[in-house]
Amino acid sequence: MKKLLFVLFFLSISLVKAQDYFPTNSGVKTTKSNLIAFINATIYVTPDLIIQNSTLLVKDGKVAEVGKSVKIPEGAKIIDLKDKTIYPSFIDLYSDFGIAKPKSTPSNSRTTQYEAEREGYYWNDHIRPETNPIEDFKFDDKKTKELLEAGFGTVNTHLQDGIIRGNGLLVALNPNTTNAYRILNIKSAQYLSFSKSVQSKQLYPSSKMGAMALLRQVYLDANWYAKGNMKNKDFALEVLNQNKNLVQIFETGDHLDAVRADKVGDEFGIQYTIVGSGDEFERINDIKKTNATFIIPIDFTSPYDVSNHLLAEQISLRDMRRWNQDPSNLLTLEKNKVTFALTTHKLKSLANFHKNLQKAIEYGFDKKAALASLTTIPAKIIGNSSLGNLNKGSFANFIITSGDVFDASSTIHENWVQGEQNIINDMNIKDITGDYMLAVNGKNYDFSITGKGAKQAGTIKLEDKKISSKFSFQNDWIEITLDDEGYTRLMGKIINAANVMEGSAFDTKGNKTSWSASKKVAKEEAKKKDEKSSDKEIVVMPVSFPNVGFGNYTQPKSESILIKNVTVWTSEDEGILENTDVLLKDGKIAKIGKNLSVKGIVEIDGTGKHLTAGIIDEHSHIATSAVNEGAHNSSAEVTIEDVVDPTDINIYRNISGGTTTAQILHGSANPIGGRSAIIKLKWGENAENMIYNNSPKFIKFALGENVKQSRSTNGTRFPQSRMGVEQVFVDYFTRAKEYETLKKSGQPFRKDIEMETLLEILNGERFISCHSYVQSEINMLIKVAEKFNFKINTFTHILEGYKVADKMAKHGVGGSTFSDWWAYKYEVIDAIPYNAAIMHNAGVTVAINSDDREVSRRLNQEAAKTVKYGGMSELEAWKMVTINPAKLLHIDDKVGSIKEGKEADVVLWNNHPMSIYAKVEKTIIEGKVFFDLKEDLEKREAIKEEKGKIINMMLKEKMGGAKTQVPVKREDRNFHCDTLEELKS
């Protein structure tokens, strides 16, 4: 294909203009009248107001008049837009247009940076509200061209760097003027995210929960600063306070992050506008509940190349579904009445913007909503009523199209910004596409022309064989060179409304003949269209909760269940009850007895089976997006409750092993860790529903090798020895006491989340679960607690607990230990599997925990090991994974045993629960069956079937020429206490 026509892109008659009060030295002062009337057009004044056959009058970059009976003033330039449509130009609110992201400077230093680099600003370098990108803004002509082609007229741009990123700039995409005119607002919004700045190596925050805690503290400090309580200047807080009333736009990575961001905002009365990620459909109810306005990207997952089955096997159903379901996201948002704007953010190529939007519309997304999400809604978000519509007085930012802008067959001809013309596809170029019969040299060729505007191109075939040819056209003239047993040159005119072409041809020998081409009857076209539409039957796989393999399509309902004639392990004084019936009703254990009978409810025959309370894991790291905020030696401000991840398959695997409750603990990177989440493993529920109601408050402390960075090559943070660990505690508790004194005095005080948390500990409102190994450190922490008059609740791991079991019993602290781990590091050299038994015998409440997603799915076996090692009775052994951890977690009034009135968290086993041969048949939480062996088998089949279907669909895409991506295997992250993750920047 050869383009003869140049796209005259920035075809504008106006020169770059200077502000009118600027001196002129290049000639005489000229004032141009800029009055243009667009007549006979269909005009979308707003998505709701469409006027046919109307006039748009533009003056000085603004809409002067619009309507059917606009009087055209004299001297106005008139452009006839018969059969053409005018829309307001689009607005993109999430952009880095014209603002280069600073490069991260690789650091040669091997030491970790704990402090901020800047002076006079907030203590954390990732809080940069003072960033005003106007100083570094460079209007990007290349990007402008792409955006104009896609129909955009305005972008709100900002520096995409940091947690608080500073303000945005509202820029009209007008290449024909200067920043003085096209920057509409130099402080248009404030941007935030969960990503760190690349401009500083300051380690904190190293996790998402750290970022959330940091934001909270920033808001508290900003308030404290605003009241004039800070002795120093803080330029970051100062600007943050100044920008308080700007719209706050928060970029998030997935639907879980969207809810997390919203939660932080709500706590401070801020409603963020949330930049989503395109996966909102996975948890649409949670998205809706945020009440936030969203900015949604449409970078749909491309199909995977599944032709190699060994590779294809590696792709999870979760990822396969994303390809299938992504295009339905906008429809889902619309149906659920979520207000959202669209953004080009994340799109690798702007060319995909319309393609993807058309796809979403094919999937049912409403065109009117589409237009609103690109015009009026973003205008409203940014608070600018003269954008996104063509009412009188608004900016003359509009596109001229050949038809429906969301239709693949339509063309955007022009995109006017601030009353300046930008030609995209010259509307004077005829549309000559179609299938023709070309007659030349006594032969009949098939000649088809496809494409848009100047990009129209022709291909020639003879009896289905492609003939090499070159094609070009300009105005009404067409030129063809074809190579069929020698070259023939054709030149001719397009006549008769493009249905016929004719002209003269010169064959190889230079003999002149004539040629003609006539358009084939439209019948075939219609047929083709039919084929195409039947071809494109849209199948969207249903969304499950979570939207992964083994997810639930509907959540289990609480039912009344009667389990008959079963062996009941009560974990109470009653011990084991043979041949007993247990009635579960309204989510509670309603009755335990013999020969119970209730009509019309689900009955399960428990003959030969065992029923136990659900297993409780005191120490787990599943179902979380983060484990450690290890960048400070205390991180009491962070909480795992912020980052619970309900999509983790380990939740399902844990219930398949009878575990129903887990304390998700912060890691052990620092002496004072973060707060815990105590969750029920209600697979399919959201994070909020998994976390216990009125959950007891817990915090992780840690001692020993991990906190003193023993195996770190660049450990420089205090403490580096067990001696220092003690001082960290003494220091923090001393400060907390001082904080309390000030707080109680009635004087103003700076609210400090970390100190508030420590105060809760001192006041017995928050419990410590402390990671501990050797006897000296255990003894030390007991003494520190006693000095400050509180009690340690639990020592977790506590592998040398057996050496100080008497001291533990005296202090009243519980022990939650591994059954038999040892020898993996120096401080566990004396760890013994008899630990649980010795502590128990000394009167300590003992639990067996996992600290491992694999161990946590067979804690029954780990409990059984205490029978082997140390001779625990089976009843006591079983308590170590049920009622004992419940006691340690202060939830023994709700769960941990089979007792009338307690929550119906029970497990049905096919065998003695501590037998190596035991298998879980059903796991019931609050009377709802969350795991069932039979259903599990059905789910396996369903996964196989659905993958098969999607693989076929992907193969079809690939064979049809679609671009595919290489298979990606989901990285399975195995979180442990000492997992150090890195928050991305």
Added chain:
Amino acid sequence: MMKNIFKTLLIFAFVGNILAQQTPASKQITAFSIEGATAHLGNGKIIENSLIMFADGKITFVGSAMTKIARMGTTIKAEGKHIYPGFIALDATLGLVEIDAVKASDDESEIGIMNPHVRSLIAYNAESKLVESMRPNGVLMAQITPKGGAISGTSSIVQLDAWNFEDASIKTDDAIHLNWPGSFTSGRWWLGEDPALKPNSEYPKNIDKINSFLTDAKHYNSVKSDIKHLPLAATKGLFDGSQKLYIHVNGQKEITDAINISKELGIKNLVIVRGEGAEKVTDLLISNNIPVILSRPHRNPNSEDDAYDDTYTIAKNLIEKGVLVGIGMEGQMDRMNTRNLPFYAGTFAAFGVEKEKAVQMITGDAAKILGIDAFAGTLEVGKDATLFISDGDALDMRTNQISDAYIQGRKISLETHQTTLWKRYSNKFKAE
């Protein structure tokens, strides 16, 4: 509870001298006759109310206690108890590392790619605290395997009650261990690399390297050479059939390549270790008589969509098709977990493997895989008297209570560093 305490006290009383722990038992002088127990022979068979006798380190009688035959030496009444052949841990690293996180205690791998000449046996610490902790669980023999590189080195098989590596060894330099490359590769996310799993373009090249090394080795060992080449010379046993080649490999394509290439080279005895995907190439395995050593079942399934019990049911799936299957120790914290070997077998049994077959996996079949079945692995006359008495089912945590254990007829101590501490602190609190 009381009963259990009583039981443990009995064990104490029986073992007697606490100081005796760790000291290897001396040569069997008196014969033993164990009477009345359920004998699990290790070949799938059970004898209820059995009589097992052994003298001079060898089993002399295996039969029913009803048999009218003179009891030799000391008679142990073991009614209600169970006798098993000593459990055998495959692909273990006991004695090569003491504390995982302490580099100075780590001797499990060498630098370099092709290290068949590197021998695990000489680094084997017979006095490791981990080694002694195996015995109270019935694990009495282990294949000590070097790690790292493409060819990690040469393993040896030891019994777990010895003064040094020489008297520990029951088969020296039994096998060479090869880590087969993967045909797929993915970036390391923690270094910011693309985690996409892609065909490994280096795979053919990596195979070539192995192939050409082994081809050189074959040639070297078939002609007389004046200049000694230690790595090539170390592989001699692969070609004369005296040593086995253990190929640590995952993936059906990789397993197929590994078997075909090794066979072409004339390597006679192959064992597949890890073997994810082996269930898809069982025909190839069976027709070539190649056993598979599965990884420990107590690990998570490979992918998100895998069934929760995928790592539990794999043994059944292979055994059903006729593959000889053992259990290997490779994985996280493998040394301290090696004592859980009986419970791995138990877990396989819970998910479809017949119980005696599960016992066989870690006794008779393990010995067969290792090539020591002529003298170990089962309770049969003439074999080493390496066996133990358990109060109950030794595959179950609750009943794996071992009262007596013998290695080559020597009655070994069941004390460990851990039992010492247990008693020391139990007594401390009792006294207070």
